Amino acid sequence: MTQQPLLTVDGLSTYFYTDRGVAKAVCxxxxxxxxxxxxxxxxxxxxxxxxxxxxxxxxxxxxxGKIVSGKITFDGQDLLSLNxxxxxxxxxxxxxxxxxxxxxxxxxxxxxxxxIAEAIILHEGLSHKAALERAxxxxxxxxxxxxxxxxxxxxxxxxxxxxQRVMIAMALACKPKLIIADEPTTALDVTIQAQILELMDKxxxxxxxAIQLITHDLGVIxxxxxxxxVMYAGRVxxxxxxxxxxxxxxxPYTRGLMRSIPGLGxxxxxxxxxxxxxxxxxxxxxxxxxxxxxxxxxxxxRCALEEPELKIADGKHPVRCWLYQE
Amino acid sequence: xxxxxxxxxxxDASCKSRSPxxxxxxxxxxxxxxxxxxxxxxxxxxxxxxxxxxxxxxPLEQSLYTKLKPPFWMPKAADGFLLGTDDFGRxxxxxIIYGARISMLVGVVSVSISLVIGTISGAIAGFYRGWVDILxxxxxxxxxxxxxILLAIVIVAFLGPSLQNAMIAIGVVSIPRxxxxxxxxxxxxxxxxxxxxxRALGASDTRLIFxxxxxxxxxxxxxxxxxGFASAILEAAALSFLGLGAQPPTPEWGAMLAGGRALILxxxxxxxxxxxxxxxxxxxxxxxxxxxxxxLDPRLRD
Numbered sequence: 001m002t003q004q005p006l007l008t009v010d011g012l013s014t015y016f017y018t019d020r021g022v023a024k025a026v027c028x029x030x031x032x033x034x035x036x037x038x039x040x041x042x043x044x045x046x047x048x049x050x051x052x053x054x055x056x057x058x059x060x061x062x063x064x065g066k067i068v069s070g071k072i073t074f075d076g077q078d079l080l081s082l083n084x085x086x087x088x089x090x091x092x093x094x095x096x097x098x099x100x101x102x103x104x105x106x107x108x109x110x111x112x113x114x115x116i117a118e119a120i121i122l123h124e125g126l127s128h129k130a131a132l133e134r135a136x137x138x139x140x141x142x143x144x145x146x147x148x149x150x151x152x153x154x155x156x157x158x159x160x161x162x163x164q165r166v167m168i169a170m171a172l173a174c175k176p177k178l179i180i181a182d183e184p185t186t187a188l189d190v191t192i193q194a195q196i197l198e199l200m201d202k203x204x205x206x207x208x209x210a211i212q213l214i215t216h217d218l219g220v221i222x223x224x225x226x227x228x229x230v231m232y233a234g235r236v237x238x239x240x241x242x243x244x245x246x247x248x249x250x251x252p253y254t255r256g257l258m259r260s261i262p263g264l265g266x267x268x269x270x271x272x273x274x275x276x277x278x279x280x281x282x283x284x285x286x287x288x289x290x291x292x293x294x295x296x297x298x299x300x301x302r303c304a305l306e307e308p309e310l311k312i313a314d315g316k317h318p319v320r321c322w323l324y325q326e
Numbered sequence: 327x328x329x330x331x332x333x334x335x336x337x338d339a340s341c342k343s344r345s346p347x348x349x350x351x352x353x354x355x356x357x358x359x360x361x362x363x364x365x366x367x368x369x370x371x372x373x374x375x376x377x378x379x380x381x382x383x384x385p386l387e388q389s390l391y392t393k394l395k396p397p398f399w400m401p402k403a404a405d406g407f408l409l410g411t412d413d414f415g416r417x418x419x420x421x422i423i424y425g426a427r428i429s430m431l432v433g434v435v436s437v438s439i440s441l442v443i444g445t446i447s448g449a450i451a452g453f454y455r456g457w458v459d460i461l462x463x464x465x466x467x468x469x470x471x472x473x474x475i476l477l478a479i480v481i482v483a484f485l486g487p488s489l490q491n492a493m494i495a496i497g498v499v500s501i502p503r504x505x506x507x508x509x510x511x512x513x514x515x516x517x518x519x520x521x522x523x524x525r526a527l528g529a530s531d532t533r534l535i536f537x538x539x540x541x542x543x544x545x546x547x548x549x550x551x552x553x554g555f556a557s558a559i560l561e562a563a564a565l566s567f568l569g570l571g572a573q574p575p576t577p578e579w580g581a582m583l584a585g586g587r588a589l590i591l592x593x594x595x596x597x598x599x600x601x602x603x604x605x606x607x608x609x610x611x612x613x614x615x616x617x618x619x620x621x622l623d624p625r626l627r628d
């Protein structure tokens with residue numbers, strides 16, 4: 001683990017300036033991803049997972065959004081100092097994205113082959129014919145049957161799982177070093193979910209691409225990720241290797257998430273499914289102190305007053321909680 | 327369409343890769359009135375392109391001997407002048423055939439002007455929003471606030487009366503219609519995921535607007551273009567009738583109406599036939615436009 005990380009995000013903060021106030025969607029988030037590694041980012045809806053990844057892609061709509069501080073280094077390049085033109089050369093080429101909704105993420109009026117070919121033509125300057133041939137190969141790679149005829153299909157002729165495969169093929173088109181997958185399986189049914197995750201893992205091994213996998217499903221994380229980032233209300237609350245996290249979850253939020261997954265274990269292991277009471281606080285009106293304290297079963301007096309730091313506790317992994325700090 | 331639903335499971339080659347356009351044409355085919363409109367438009371297009379072969383006479387050739395001859399079924403009709411002649415002895419049939427060419431030209435030129443400028447400004451307004459949007463759309467509002475024929479008269483008064491200037495005037499007058507339609511569609515499309523996905527693939531703004539978003543806004547635009555043809559023809563005839571468009575002896579329908587207006591009791595055919603041509607042309611484009619609206623509207627698909 002002494003190699004240079006592929007992506008380093010350091011102290012990233014992204015705010016949205018709305019009419020009703022400043023929404024601190026992402027606050028002081030730091031992490032890194034090594035080449036060929038999968039980083040899982042978990043949290044409920046509205047925790048800043050997607051905003052974090054859009055910040056890396058520099059796709060935050062400005063205004064109202066703004067990356068207020070932080071440093072994003074990708075492959076030795078400072079992404080925040082690049083202009084729009086240089087950034088476009090990175091998007092789809094070095095970093096690509098897979099979106100949550102395969103049903104709407106493909107342009108309905110173009111054949112899927114042309115959509116895959118677009119990125120190749122754009123970034124590698126291939127002829128349309130050569131790019132289309134490559135699109136056929138890519139479709140084969142992502143497991144679409146009879147790709148030679150499927151490249152001529154329109155998106156509405158494909159099922160959700162197929163379209164997500166097409167999205168993956170598009171993301172892979174220029175052999176990116178990093179793929180950011182924003183809840184790639186949420187809109188799919190369970191059997192297809194497993195197939196897509198398996199496919200992504202297989203492609204990661206084959207191509208050595210790093211993956212930043214955003215999800216709210218810890219099961220997905222357990223299967224595919226090596227490192228995990230748990231986010232809550234725009235903050236990283238726990239950061240660990242996947243093994244560490246599942247054997248020794250420390251933050252009450254992480255534990256709550258784990259208890260709210262239905263288990264398929266033995267009778268005596270099976271308990272009543274728990275929920276975390278309450279909802280994620282509004283980013284416009286964050287509570288004082290620890291952002292999780294009003295939903296936390298271990299909340300102390302101190303939690304409502306001061307916000308804890310992200311500190312390595314028990315010599316294991318960083319966690320943002322007063323339970324482990326003096 | 328049934329093949330849309332089954333395409334996932336079957337590999338029926340016939341419906342494999344039917345483009346959205348082909349599907350729309352298929353639906354158009356089922357609509358009888360639209361088909362009538364299409365036929366009328368096709369006939370006019372044919373007349374416009376091949377008019378010089380079809381017309382029996384030179385539309386400008388005058389002859390005092392054959393002055394004000396009635397159409398062929400009436401007594402005293404002259405041989406060779408099917409629809410009769412006007413007060414200069416010119417063949418009416420030839421003149422209205424050549425008139426089709428002029429009206430089609432007016433339609434193409436003025437619709438192109440308003441389509442290109444309207445689409446680009448509407449797309450920019452919808453895509454960038456903010457002050458650009460406000461600026462562009464308020465200018466459009468001002469244009470819309472003035473009655474179109476009045477505005478066209480003002481423009482022609484500035485540029486001088488000629489067919490060319492009438493086309494420019496008609497083009498300018500209908501820019502806001504296109505701009506508003508395109509802006510609305512772009513606003514709607516902008517928020518869709520495929521736009522973000524294309525951006526994440528490294529597409530530039532221009533590429534996003536013209537390659538990804540605009541093709542998705544085509545349906546209402548095609549309808550408006552077709553209907554725009556009808557109103558352009560009508561407005562050109564109106565301007566020419568007022569003496570601000572085509573100048574005599576150009577065989578323009580509106581100008582022919584103006585020229586024959588004094589003869590309406592003595593020689594009704596001089597004004598009736600150009601009038602019928604205007605009516606048919608406008609009707610044809612309107613029927614086709616309505617049919618296209620039904621064919622392209624996704625909500626009306628079965």
